[in-house]
């Protein structure tokens with residue numbers, strides 16, 4: 280048992296280490312620790328804070344994990360209004376700006392060139408070095424307090440380092456990196472929610488989420504470019520950026536001090552070419568007069584500073600005829616119209632297809648058959664349709680009529696009240712919906728059956744051996760052995776035949792077996808009920824505890840669960856009203872798939888470690904006692920020393936070297952805590968704590 284003093288000093292040590300690693304990873308982009316080791320440090324701190332809440336610091340890095348819920352965002356009046364920048368698309372207007380500046384300033388003028396981040400403006404207020412408030416721009420005069428959500432953004436320091444003033448305000452941009460945007464949109468489409476149009480909208484939507492743990496998951500980033508406050512010993516904008524860096528902020532990576540138009544244009548042109556390689560979107564560059572004295576002399580108009588201007592990049596745009604419209608059917612039945620365009624060269628690539636999003640999009644733009652459509656490609660990689668070239672419209676054409684029947688199964692399409700999406704209601708027999716559901720079911724965040732990739736699902740479905748998710752659990756080796764699928768015939772590649780042999784059959788069946796240990800909340804997500812994503816599934820599982828109670832819950836009861844509104848409740852009730860679904864659930868239950876939450880009162884959580892003898896060595900993210908409880912809850916036994924009878928060694932940090940050598944000698948496998956979690960179907964730290 281550690282004394283309170285030892286606990287406090289361990290917590291302090293962890294806090295320092297975690298802060299440093301966060302800084303290296305999120306601000307310097309230069310991590311010096313593995314994700315796994317980092318998670319261990321964080322989990323240890325979370326656990327200590329749970330046990331000793333009075334020792335938890337207000338700026339603890341555990342705050343970044345989120346957890347608080349803000350029901351209503353309070354407004355806050357900005358101390359200095361949050362102005363926007365005047366902007367231009369032309370070089371000539373930049374010259375005009377430079378001339379206006381030089382007309383006021385007689386000394387030489389320097390400009391700082393920065394990237395113009397395409398995100399959401401934010402103001403961060405620090406008092407005595409602690410982040411006390413984060414406020415959105417709002418109308419420029421007052422914005423919303425979104426502190427809990429901004430705390431989860433890892434590149435925003437919760438406390439400052441070095442020599443900072445008593446009080447200061449730092450402004451910048453919250454952005455969502457493209458890679459995170461793609462993941463987020465894929466997840467949204469996967470549960471039948473409409474995707475965000477661009478990373479900026481996604482970032483802005485994320486800041487307004489009520490649940491900060493969900494914000495934490497989204498992976499927002501922050502770029503800070505403006506420091507306000509008194510008694511700051513830095514008299515140029517550039518020095519202030521450097522100062523911000525010493526306090527721990529991520530400031531614009533690409534900054535350049537320019538003395539003339541030539542320098543400025545070279546910065547603009549370089550980033551026009553490079554911007555598609557940046558991890559986030561920019562929509563231009565910003566020029567700022569460097570000297571703060573000169574900035575003061577120039578002052579402000581009612582809306583903008585006179586010492587800064589934004590130069591915006593023109594998105595490249597072409598117009599090309601619409602040849603036809605395809606309709607794609609997703610897992611949840613949502614039908615997405617996709618335009619086939621006459622191939623056209625745009626910003627270096629040939630564009631042949633672009634999404635038309637939904638019926639409302641076609642109606643809003645009033646897109647007619649054969650119209651020439653404007654297609655744009657900005658900093659983003661994906662081309663988008665931004666309008667119709669009306670002047671080139673042929674006489675007598677009519678608006679594109681949205682498909683009335685499913686292109687895959689010919690069922691009459693429907694539109695639910697209050698929803699933009701049109702979908703195919705034939706959930707149980709429409710082939711892309713079934714294949715999509717099967718793929719979703721085996722996915723990493725669902726049942727995690729990684730021995731069944733996308734190609735194999737198609738093979739099983741096409742051969743008629745798997746028609747629904749319950750069929751996985753009655754598969755026999757005979758059904759699988761020798762199944763074939765032709766692949767790679769398109770794009771001029773030689774067709775190849777893949778055939779299931781014994782080894783893969785064993786792997787597939789083993790993977791399916793193992794999936795019976797996946798906890799109920801993930802099974803619920805895996806069922807693929809429309810609008811039920813990972814988080815909602817978790818909440819439903821906690822509330823109803825088992826599938827029997829959930830399946831008979833009336834819509835009103837479903838709505839008692841946080842985040843479950845009308846549409847979600849209806850979708851859940853509809854799912855359980857279908858007898859085919861009830862039959863599938865019964866079969867899954869019979870197969871041993873988890874249909875209730877595990878509680879410590881239950882004797883055994885699973886049989887995953889039944890009969891296994893486990894030696895534990897090293898330090899873990901949870902206590903030894905918790906590790907022991909975990910192993911035993913899944914049927915394993917902890918033994919103290921390694922022998923030939925040991926099944927595996929659970930190896931933590933700083934594992935004893937003698938144990939390692941002995942394990943190697945006897946050929947006993949070493950499993951990390953992560954491996955164990957995977958084996959038990961527990962992916963995150965949280966689920967371990969729940970044991």
Ligand code: IVH
Pocket residue numbers: 362363364365393394395396397398399400401451452504505531565584587589
């Ligand atoms: S400076 C008083 N610098 O663009 C000037 N703004 O239309 C404060 N933005 O509201 C803004 N990147 O949200 C500045 N490097 C940058 C920027 C930037 C993006 C945004 C900001 C501002 C808008 C101006």
